[in-house]
Amino acid sequence: MGMRSIKGSILTVLFLLEIGALVAFSYWGYQIxxxxxxxxxxxxxxxxxxxxxxxxxxxxxxxxxxxxxxxRTALKLVVFIIxxxxxxxxxxxxxxxxxxxxxxxxxxxVFILKLYDVKI
Numbered sequence: 001m002g003m004r005s006i007k008g009s010i011l012t013v014l015f016l017l018e019i020g021a022l023v024a025f026s027y028w029g030y031q032i033x034x035x036x037x038x039x040x041x042x043x044x045x046x047x048x049x050x051x052x053x054x055x056x057x058x059x060x061x062x063x064x065x066x067x068x069x070x071x072r073t074a075l076k077l078v079v080f081i082i083x084x085x086x087x088x089x090x091x092x093x094x095x096x097x098x099x100x101x102x103x104x105x106x107x108x109x110v111f112i113l114k115l116y117d118v119k120i
Contacts, residue, residue, distance in 0.1 A: 007113065007115055010115060013102070014106050014107070014110055017103055017106060018054065020099060021079055021080055021083035022047040023047070024083040024087045024099065025050055027043075027092070028042075028046065028086035028089065028090045030043035031090040050079065054079070057072070057075070058072050058076055070111075073111045080099070080100070080103035084097070084099045084100035
């Protein structure tokens with residue numbers, strides 16, 4: 001497996017973590033202790049807000065790329081940590097722990113290997 005393939009695999013897992021975080025926020029929103037309508041609103045609104053903020057500030061082609069790469073990387077990790085906590089508080093303790101560990105490993109790999117500007 002060449003370095004290009006490894007970089008592509010890491011970036012693919014990062015993308016899957018981003019999707020996984022949105023799913024985690026949606027799951028958490030639906031698991032809150034509230035009425036049915038509120039649960040549905042939270043299950044839709046929470047990941048939607050996160051996705052919009054991610055696209056505006058954190059995505060590789062962010063609408064407002066005003067945040068430096070190290071700060072963007074740290075903020076991505078914060079989002080993943082919060083998603084892990086959301087899974088934990090929704091009763092998915094092992095899944096939250098696994099999501100956290102994988103997030104830390106992948107974000108560290110992206111940062112260390114400087115994959116933020118890699119064209120695959």
